[in-house]
Amino acid sequence: MLPQILLPRAEALAIAAALYGSVALGTQDAPNGKVDILEFVDPLIGTSNGGHVFAGATLPFGMAKAVADTVGENQAGFAWDTSVVTGFSHMHDSGTGGSPSLGNFPIFAQPACPNDDINQCKWQQTDRAVAWEKDSVVANPGYFSIALANGVKAEMTTTNRSALYRFTFDGSSESLSPVILVDLMDLPQSRTNGTAAVDPNTGRLTGNGTFSPSFGIGNYDLHFCVDFKGADLRDTGVWSKNRANFTVEKVKVTADGVDSPATLSVGTFARFKSPANNTMMARVGVSFMSVSQACANAEREQPDFDFDGTVAAAKSAWRKKLDVISVDAEGVSKDLQEVFWSGAYRAMISPQDYTGENPLWKSDEPYYDSYYCIWDSFRSIHPLLTLLDPVSQSLMMRSLVDIYRHEGYFPDCRMSLCKGYTQGGSNADVLMADAYLKKVPGIDWDTAYEGVVKDAEVEPRNWDVEGRGGLHSWKGLGFIPTDDFDPYGTGTHTRSISRTVEYAYDDFCVAEMAKALGHESDYEKYLERSGNWINMFKADQKSSINGVDTGFTGFLQPRYINGTWGSQDPIFCSPLLDFTSCYLNPDGHETYEGSAWLYTFYAPHDMGSLVTALGGAKEFAKRLTFLHESGLLYVGDEQAFLTIYQFHYAGRPALSAKYSHFYIPSQFNTTYAGIAGNDDSGAMGSFVVLSMMGLWPVPGQDVYLITPPYFKELSITNSLTGKVSTIRNVNFDSSYKSIYIQSAKLNGKPWSKNWLTHDFFIEGGVLELELGEKESQWGTHVEDLPPSLSDYP
Structure with missing residues (x-):
C-alpha cells in the first residue's frame, strides 16, 4: 500500500455534502426488465x-x-x-x-x-x-x-x-x-x-x-x-x-x-x-x-x-455475481450507488482462478492465485465474499489448503505461481478460522488445522515468504523483540510491534479451530499465547503532537530480548510524522504501514482487556475519537478499517456510524482518484461495500458489528441456502442526518445486541433498525457488546 494525498477535513466534508445531496438518476434496464446494476459500475474509479x-x-x-x-x-x-x-x-x-x-x-x-x-x-x-x-x-x-x-x-x-x-x-x-x-x-x-x-x-x-x-x-x-x-x-x-x-x-x-x-x-x-x-x-x-x-x-x-x-x-x-445483493435505493444519490456497486465489482476481480493452469503440481483441487496479499484481504475482501459468494470463497480456501499440502505452508501473499512477501503474521490462519466458524463448505478441515498449527509452531527457513519468524522468542518471551536473535530462519527483522499483535490474533484464531475440532490442550495453549499482545503495552508511555501532549497514556512500544523497553514515537509512521517510513525493508521500523497509535487498538479478540488497559469505556471512546479527528489515521491502509467500528466495544455504536459516514464519501467517491490509497486487490472496494451494508465483520470471529445501511433496505441472497437476509431501515433519511439506531428487531423480536452472527445470513431473516438523529441507548450496555475473552470494565 502506497500513500495517497489526504483530503483536508473541510474539503472532505464538502465532497460528502455534495454527494449526499445529489439526486438519484434513472438507469437503463437489464435484460430482465429490472434496473441494470452494471450501469452503476465504473471500472475507472481508482x-x-x-x-x-x-x-x-x-x-x-x-x-x-x-x-x-x-x-x-x-x-x-x-x-x-x-x-x-x-x-x-x-x-x-x-x-x-x-x-x-x-x-x-x-x-x-x-x-x-x-x-x-x-x-x-x-x-x-x-x-x-x-x-x-x-x-x-x-x-x-x-x-x-x-x-x-x-x-x-x-x-x-x-x-x-x-x-x-x-x-x-x-x-x-x-x-x-x-x-x-x-x-x-x-x-x-x-x-x-x-x-x-x-x-x-x-x-x-x-x-x-x-x-x-x-x-x-x-x-x-x-x-x-x-x-x-x-x-x-x-x-x-x-x-x-x-x-x-x-x-x-x-x-x-x-x-x-x-x-x-x-x-x-x-x-x-x-x-x-x-x-x-x-x-x-x-x-x-x-x-x-x-x-x-x-x-x-x-x-x-x-x-x-x-x-x-x-x-x-x-x-x-x-x-449473476452481483445480483445476490438487492437494495432499495430510493433517495440515494447516483454517485453513492456507483461507489457501492463499483466497490463490489472490484472485490471480485481477484483472487484469480488458475485452475488447470498450475504446472507446479498435479491436483484435483482448485487453484487460485493473486492472493495479493492476505494481509490486506483477510480484513474485508474474504469476509465480503463469504457473504456474497460462499461458493467462490470455498474454492479459494480449498486452494489455500492445497498450496499448504504441496508447498508446506499457507501463503500470506502469492502471485504468478510464486511465493509473495509476508507483511505481518500468518494471516491465512484468520481466513481458515473465519471460514470454519461461518460454515463455508467443502474444506478439508483436518488438513487446514494441520496448516495453521504449523504456522504457529514451526519456523520456516525463509519467513519473509511464509509462516512466522521469531517463534523461539514468541514462545519463550511472549513477544517479538526488537533486534531479535533468530538463528532458526531468515527474514526481515522489523515490525516487532505489529508482528506481535498479529501473531497474538493469529493464535487466537488457531485456538478457535482447536476448540471446535476437539483439540483441548491446543486450545488452552494458543488461547494463552493470544494474550501476548499485552507484553508490548507500556502503560506509562505518553504521546505528543508538535510538542503538545495528547493527554493519553499507554501505548505499544518496542522491547528488547532482555525485556527492557525501546522507543518509537507513537505517532511515527502516521500522516503526522514520517508517514512512509514503515514499509517492508530492513529499515522499516517496528510497526508496519501505520503507527503505534493505530496498532495499540489491535486486540479484537480481547477488547475487554484492551478497553480496561486504555482507561475504561469512556476513555477508550475518547481516545478512539482522537485517532479519527487528529489526522493520525489514514483509511487507505487496511488496518485502519476496524478502528472505525471499534466504538461498538465501548458501548458507542452511534460513533461507528458517524465515522463511517465521514470516510464515505469523503475518501471514496466517483472520481478517477476516488479511493483512499491503492485498492489492494479490492480491499478498499470491499470496505466501502461492507460499510454501506451496515455490516462490519470482525475477521476470524463469527461477529458482524451493526450500523445502519446507506439504503432504505438491503437484502442478500445466500447462494448456497437460497435464504434471503434483509436489513430494513425505519425512518430512513437519505440526507443521512438520521444515522443512529434507536431500537432494533430481529425477525420481529427486540434485538439489543450491537452485533450479529453469520447464522442470520445462512438462515435468512429480517433485521429492522429504527433510526433517529441522536445517539440512543441501543447497543450500549455491557450485555449488548461483542464477545471478548475478558470481561468488559
Missing part, C-alpha cells in the same frame, strides 16, 4: 493518483484481464493520469502497490507502415508509444475500449483464459495494411528469456517467456497464442530493435544476450491486407502450462471470434 485499479475487461476472478498499457504508474496496466499507450496485454493484477505486475506479451496495432516500408513502423516499446484520446475511453464490466492518435480504436473483452481484441482503423481502405506485433515484454520488465514464433501460412503468433513476480521470489513461465480474423494475411516475420525480417520465423532473447533482455523489445508480427469495414480481430490465449494449451484455451473459449457475444456473456457473469 485509476489515477496511485489507485492502481484494473480498468479493463475481465470475468469475475478471471485469469485473462485485457487492457491498454500506459506509461506511468501502470501497476494494473492502464492509469488515467497518463498520456501514452504502448500496447494491449492480457493479464494483470488490480490495486497492488510496489512494482507493476504481469502485463506480459503486449500486442500493438498500426494501421500501416509509412511509405509501406516495414522498417518505418514503430517497434520498440518507447518508439511505438502513442497518445490516447481522453474522451474515448469506455470501461464496463467485461469491456474496455480506447482510441489512439495513430488512428486505431481498440476494443477488448475476455473469457477466462483468453482475450479478444477488435481493432478499427481510420483511413481509406486503400491506405490500410495493418501491422500487429507481439512483444516479449512485461510491465515490470522482469523477463529473463523469451521465445516467439510466427506461422507464415496463418499468421498465428506464439511464444513464451520467463518472468519474475512483482512482490515475491522465484520466477514463472507464461505462454501465449495469437490468431487473427477479418483481413487477409500479407506477410509475417520477426523484429528486434528497429528492424523487421520477413524471412525468419522465430526469435529468441536470453539473459546472456548483448542487450539487456529485460528492456529490449523483440517479437513477431503479421501484416495484413486492407480489412473489410476497416476492422479486424485478434484472439489471444494465455497459459502457464504450454503454448499448445494457450492455443487450446482460446480455441475452446472463443471458437467464433464473437466479440459482441463475448461481451454479453461477460456482463451476464457479472450480473
Whole structure:
C-alpha cells in the first residue's frame, strides 16, 4: 500500500455534502426488465493518483484481464493520469502497490507502415508509444475500449483464459495494411528469456517467456497464442530493435544476450491486407502450462471470434455475481450507488482462478492465485465474499489448503505461481478460522488445522515468504523483540510491534479451530499465547503532537530480548510524522504501514482487556475519537478499517456510524482518484461495500458489528441456502442526518445486541433498525457488546 494525498477535513466534508445531496438518476434496464446494476459500475474509479485499479475487461476472478498499457504508474496496466499507450496485454493484477505486475506479451496495432516500408513502423516499446484520446475511453464490466492518435480504436473483452481484441482503423481502405506485433515484454520488465514464433501460412503468433513476480521470489513461465480474423494475411516475420525480417520465423532473447533482455523489445508480427469495414480481430490465449494449451484455451473459449457475444456473456457473469445483493435505493444519490456497486465489482476481480493452469503440481483441487496479499484481504475482501459468494470463497480456501499440502505452508501473499512477501503474521490462519466458524463448505478441515498449527509452531527457513519468524522468542518471551536473535530462519527483522499483535490474533484464531475440532490442550495453549499482545503495552508511555501532549497514556512500544523497553514515537509512521517510513525493508521500523497509535487498538479478540488497559469505556471512546479527528489515521491502509467500528466495544455504536459516514464519501467517491490509497486487490472496494451494508465483520470471529445501511433496505441472497437476509431501515433519511439506531428487531423480536452472527445470513431473516438523529441507548450496555475473552470494565 502506497500513500495517497489526504483530503483536508473541510474539503472532505464538502465532497460528502455534495454527494449526499445529489439526486438519484434513472438507469437503463437489464435484460430482465429490472434496473441494470452494471450501469452503476465504473471500472475507472481508482485509476489515477496511485489507485492502481484494473480498468479493463475481465470475468469475475478471471485469469485473462485485457487492457491498454500506459506509461506511468501502470501497476494494473492502464492509469488515467497518463498520456501514452504502448500496447494491449492480457493479464494483470488490480490495486497492488510496489512494482507493476504481469502485463506480459503486449500486442500493438498500426494501421500501416509509412511509405509501406516495414522498417518505418514503430517497434520498440518507447518508439511505438502513442497518445490516447481522453474522451474515448469506455470501461464496463467485461469491456474496455480506447482510441489512439495513430488512428486505431481498440476494443477488448475476455473469457477466462483468453482475450479478444477488435481493432478499427481510420483511413481509406486503400491506405490500410495493418501491422500487429507481439512483444516479449512485461510491465515490470522482469523477463529473463523469451521465445516467439510466427506461422507464415496463418499468421498465428506464439511464444513464451520467463518472468519474475512483482512482490515475491522465484520466477514463472507464461505462454501465449495469437490468431487473427477479418483481413487477409500479407506477410509475417520477426523484429528486434528497429528492424523487421520477413524471412525468419522465430526469435529468441536470453539473459546472456548483448542487450539487456529485460528492456529490449523483440517479437513477431503479421501484416495484413486492407480489412473489410476497416476492422479486424485478434484472439489471444494465455497459459502457464504450454503454448499448445494457450492455443487450446482460446480455441475452446472463443471458437467464433464473437466479440459482441463475448461481451454479453461477460456482463451476464457479472450480473449473476452481483445480483445476490438487492437494495432499495430510493433517495440515494447516483454517485453513492456507483461507489457501492463499483466497490463490489472490484472485490471480485481477484483472487484469480488458475485452475488447470498450475504446472507446479498435479491436483484435483482448485487453484487460485493473486492472493495479493492476505494481509490486506483477510480484513474485508474474504469476509465480503463469504457473504456474497460462499461458493467462490470455498474454492479459494480449498486452494489455500492445497498450496499448504504441496508447498508446506499457507501463503500470506502469492502471485504468478510464486511465493509473495509476508507483511505481518500468518494471516491465512484468520481466513481458515473465519471460514470454519461461518460454515463455508467443502474444506478439508483436518488438513487446514494441520496448516495453521504449523504456522504457529514451526519456523520456516525463509519467513519473509511464509509462516512466522521469531517463534523461539514468541514462545519463550511472549513477544517479538526488537533486534531479535533468530538463528532458526531468515527474514526481515522489523515490525516487532505489529508482528506481535498479529501473531497474538493469529493464535487466537488457531485456538478457535482447536476448540471446535476437539483439540483441548491446543486450545488452552494458543488461547494463552493470544494474550501476548499485552507484553508490548507500556502503560506509562505518553504521546505528543508538535510538542503538545495528547493527554493519553499507554501505548505499544518496542522491547528488547532482555525485556527492557525501546522507543518509537507513537505517532511515527502516521500522516503526522514520517508517514512512509514503515514499509517492508530492513529499515522499516517496528510497526508496519501505520503507527503505534493505530496498532495499540489491535486486540479484537480481547477488547475487554484492551478497553480496561486504555482507561475504561469512556476513555477508550475518547481516545478512539482522537485517532479519527487528529489526522493520525489514514483509511487507505487496511488496518485502519476496524478502528472505525471499534466504538461498538465501548458501548458507542452511534460513533461507528458517524465515522463511517465521514470516510464515505469523503475518501471514496466517483472520481478517477476516488479511493483512499491503492485498492489492494479490492480491499478498499470491499470496505466501502461492507460499510454501506451496515455490516462490519470482525475477521476470524463469527461477529458482524451493526450500523445502519446507506439504503432504505438491503437484502442478500445466500447462494448456497437460497435464504434471503434483509436489513430494513425505519425512518430512513437519505440526507443521512438520521444515522443512529434507536431500537432494533430481529425477525420481529427486540434485538439489543450491537452485533450479529453469520447464522442470520445462512438462515435468512429480517433485521429492522429504527433510526433517529441522536445517539440512543441501543447497543450500549455491557450485555449488548461483542464477545471478548475478558470481561468488559
